[in-house]
Amino acid sequence: MSSENEDHAESVAAPVWDVVVVGAGPAGASAAYAAATAGRQVLLLEKAELPRYKTCGGGIIGPSRDSLPPGFELPLRDRVHAVTFSMNGKLARTRRSKKMLFGLINRPEFDAGLVTAAEKAGATVRTGVAVARVEQHGPAVPDRRTVAVVLADGETVLARAVVGADGSAGRIGAHVGVKLDQVDLGLEAEIPVPKTVADDWAGRVLIDWGPMPGSYGWVFPKGDVLTVGVISARGDGAGTKRYLEDFIGRLGLAGFEPAVSSGHLTRCRSDDSPLSRGRVLVCGDAAGLLEPWTREGISFALRSGKIAGEWAVRISEAHDAVDARRQALNYAFAIKAGLGVEMAVGRRMLKLFERRPGLFHALLTGFRPAWNAFANVTRGSTSLGEMVRAHPAAQRLLNTLDK
Ligand SMILES: Cc1cc2nc3c(=O)[nH]c(=O)nc-3n(C[C@H](O)[C@H](O)[C@H](O)COP(=O)(O)OP(=O)(O)OC[C@H]3O[C@@H](n4cnc5c(N)ncnc54)[C@H](O)[C@@H]3O)c2cc1C
Helix, strand or coil: CEECCCCCCCCCCCEEEEEEEECCCHHHHHHHHHHHHCCCCEEEEECCCCCCCCCCCCEECHHHHHCCCCCCCCCEEEEECEEEEEECCEEEEEEECCCCCEEEECHHHHHHHHHHHHHHCCCEEEECCCEEEEECCCCCCCCCCCEEEEECCCCEEEEEEEEECCCCCCCHHHHHCCCEEEEEEEEEEEEECCHHHHHHHCCEEEEEECCCCCCEEEEEEECCEEEEEEEEECCCHHHHHHHHHHHHHHCCCCCCCCCEEEEEEEEEECCCCCCEECCEEECHHHHCCCCCCCCCCHHHHHHHHHHHHHHHHHHHCCCCHHHHHHHHHHHHHHHHHHHHHHHHHHHHHHHHHHHCHHHHHHHHHHCHHHHHHHHHHHHCCCCHHHHHHHCHHHHHHHHHHHC
């Protein structure tokens, strides 16, 4: 942190943070961790008190595990070794794996742990603080190398660089001008169940291909609570709600009172969407970084958050707008070369899945290479992008099915 106006000893100088991060989900906590580990003065601002609830299945796939701070103990509630696939409640078939496929966590616990890791790395955390807006010009901004982060109560915090990680309904994405090409509505219920029911689900998830194009539902067990949810394109909220009710009813879970029922939008960026403006970068849901087919977003948040934290450090050191822009472009390049490629494949998968859910079901339940690919992607030994790159046959199959 440096002090402005050091020559005016009588006035209280406003501290200027190297990096201010807005939002303490996985993206923000990762960004704060990365910038603090680089030895910079980092302030992480979160509007909620922690731990806070977040509508999410809490599925932790391999790339999420691989992007955690070193030594971070994953608070796993269950380890998935079997997947039951069904088509709107019919044609159920279970596939099993000796090796763990993916893990399941509770978001409040997981997110709070990541924030603690960022704090231990040296970041300062303020909770219960909502950011109203950021300003890069005007009276609140003392010089061209500074961004003013204006809080809801009117307080202004100054930074050399800002990372917007305030989720899918955040303010910073709007400041940057994030453009979207897909918005979905996820509905979820956290259902406490008796031990006999919990035992039946231990180590096994259900994935149900839904009645609306591109929709699907899931049961993720977490000990004595089942997270049951559905996701579908935004626009038919009533239909999505009906799908969740039918899904819960079919599973014989309608008699158990959910501890939490909630909904949340997921948003995917368009290919040409900006990832920065001036000294402000966006990452995670705030940037629309999410796998379009499965709507998996934790690994995208962790990975983009880490990269954003690293490039925010460079921006904080930039002497002028041209240098800041160069670093911001480097950030965009790093995101597009990695997560952007995965999103492009995910978009094609979603299009295909919307048209031919039955084919996906048949392949995953009846064609071993497809199941192996699913297992490898969830374990993190490959990614959708890598599979298409490395296997010309997969590329050809996608091209054929695309027609
Ligand atoms: C129903 C559903 C199920 C899902 N299931 C999975 C899953 O199983 N696995 C998976 O990988 N992904 C899943 N996702 C996606 C995943 O939840 C998100 O992609 C992930 O949470 C993104 O993390 P983030 O840090 O970018 O944003 P968030 O987790 O949303 O965090 C943003 C933070 O910013 C804070 N904030 C917002 N506005 C402000 C402000 N103005 N000032 C200060 N703080 C602010 C919020 O309080 C919040 O803590 C699911 C999504 C939905 C909707």
